[in-house]
Amino acid sequence: MTRLTIASVAATSLLAGAAFAETEITWWHAMGGALGETVNEVANKFNASQDEYKITPVFKGTYEETLTAGIAAFRAGEQPNVLQVFDAGAATVIGAKGATIAVQDLLEQNGADFSIDDYISGVRYFYADSDGKMIGMPFNSSSPVMYYNVDALEKAGVTPPQTWEEFQSTTAPALKDAGYVALSQSHLPWIFTENFHSRHDLPFATGDNGYEGGDTKILVNNDAIKAHFTAVTDWQDNGYFEWFGTGWGDNQTPFEEGKVAIWLGSSGSFGGLSKLDLPFEFSATYLPYWEAVTTEPKQTFIGGAALFAMAGKDDAENKATAAFFDFMASPETQVFWHKDTGYVPITEAAYEMAKADGYYEEQPAAEIGIKQLSLPAGEHTKGYRMGFYVQIRDVMNREYGRILTGETSVDDAFNNIEAEANKLLERFAKTQG
């Protein structure tokens, strides 16, 4: 053991000596726990793949904390080369012209091949600007999917519902009779609001869902979503649905405990759920839709986070960052990341590679997220771009909590969300000076 350690220390220092001229870059991320270890492994693979560059990943806390740390560092001129920014922070970082270098520009300037069409269609534009230029490279991309307890559904004698009508009339009553809470779901703003709009191809904000910038107004106060939330409260009254709190895990835990039969979560939860060794078999399928709203359900878009190249670095470091992005987008890296975590592979090539490996024959549920992202696109399915969106989500979470605890009516809640969100959007427009 000791000899081995000495040998490896010697080997490491030899390597360090040999790679004296390498360019060092840093990467701030928000991936804790098991995900953080996978991040370190990805960084090690990059460092081992060549000897010109060295990347150091640094864990900075939650998504919000990482973004705030990145902003503070940028203002002090100490920013990292690569910053991970989550979906709700996209408008903040993309709106600040000069804070980042567009990934597309960075790759093209440094001689890497880049074509946005190589990326899966639900992934392509979420972190792009209004001209369709990719600003941030999607990294841990996920989409909401429906997980279900196979044993519970068999016991109740039902199949996973495709529509909410089916859930309401058939699946939920049968599951209730079989002794389960039929449904719980994490992150109401993400699944039951943002992706609800894309699944039904409904506009979510003016100005092309906010991508055009400037004077954006949210369009969340519409009949389709109000009918949905009214149905959710009915399900709750009938014992088909239970809400366990705002935190992500609050609603995932009862599914893991076998109390809840169907859980709406993230395709990125797949890796974690598989590693848990649950006492029942689980699988996943598409997010249901309302047949009353559309008979042609559309794709959803990605959540999760993207990697941004921070501005203000010298050419050598930018070259290293470009090499890192190129490495990240490679099919091999994507497939490794996809299999280990459950996040979707971001390019068509990586998806093909995972398919060719026969991965989805073993794990069909792992393919659902990417299949759903590849469904036909609609006019309003590529996502949204709104400033102060973290606060807008906080307003939604608050009002949804009030609906589900009976403190407010669906109509009042959506009037409030619309009014407060528009106020925040108006304020954000002013920050752009």
Place this chain on the structure above:
Amino acid sequence: MKRAGFATKWLPITLLLPQLIIIAVFFYWPAAHAIHSSLYLQDPFGFGSTFVGAENYSDLAGNSEYRRIAWFTVVFTILVTFFSLAIALLLAVKADKVIRGARSYRTLLMWVYAVAPPVAGFIGLIMFNQSWGPLTRFFQSLGWDFKLGVNYMDTATAMVIVSVWKQIPVNFIFFLSGLQSIPRSVREAALIDNRSASGRFWDVTFPLLAPTAFFLLIINITYSLFETFGVIDTLVKGEPGNNPMTLVYKVYVDGFRGNDMGGSSAQSVVLMVLVLALTVFQFRLVERRIHYT
């Protein structure tokens, strides 16, 4: 009283200067900066900003959610301060009478003082866990369907309980040493004059404890307003949703989570004014009634 004097006025100023510089750099400069940035709406990265005057303040005044949070903060502060002082005083009075095993009893009570607020919050999360928390089970056995994180009042109750639990030990230490510094002879005299224990306590002991109690009152109000941040953050898991929060937590939510620098600065300024008013009120009105011996 004899006053010490200096021959020139420059010597005392020179001696005070390091302290004044520290106060200016670390207290007044950031405060001035907060006031300045509360008048702007600025891009988090610092690329653009718009002067909006008092708009950030008028937004707060017109925001019903902000008023609700302010109201909760007031109730929360009163409850936490009252219960942590009352329970600590009761425990201190009892501990003061204990002769056998007094040392271990006191040590056990003081022990919780070492627990950091986020750790206290985490213990609260365990105690109030929705499916298996012992306190949740206890409340359920009383017929109260307690749901942390779902029901506003239940979460508020958990916040108060955890915050009080965390603060009792420090109050206990101060009350106990206050009690032990009351001269024996005074108590003996009281014993002769007044046979009722509660009468002796309220007429003799409590007034002598008043300086300690006044000091603790200020400390506890400050604690409830500011230091409970860690407890609240842990109990709501960083996702406030429809759960109650205090004004300080709201500053964090808007500034550090939401990157709304102007709005968050305006809220900090409101808090500064509040603390200033509280301090003036306490020292002008309350302290006059306290007699230091």
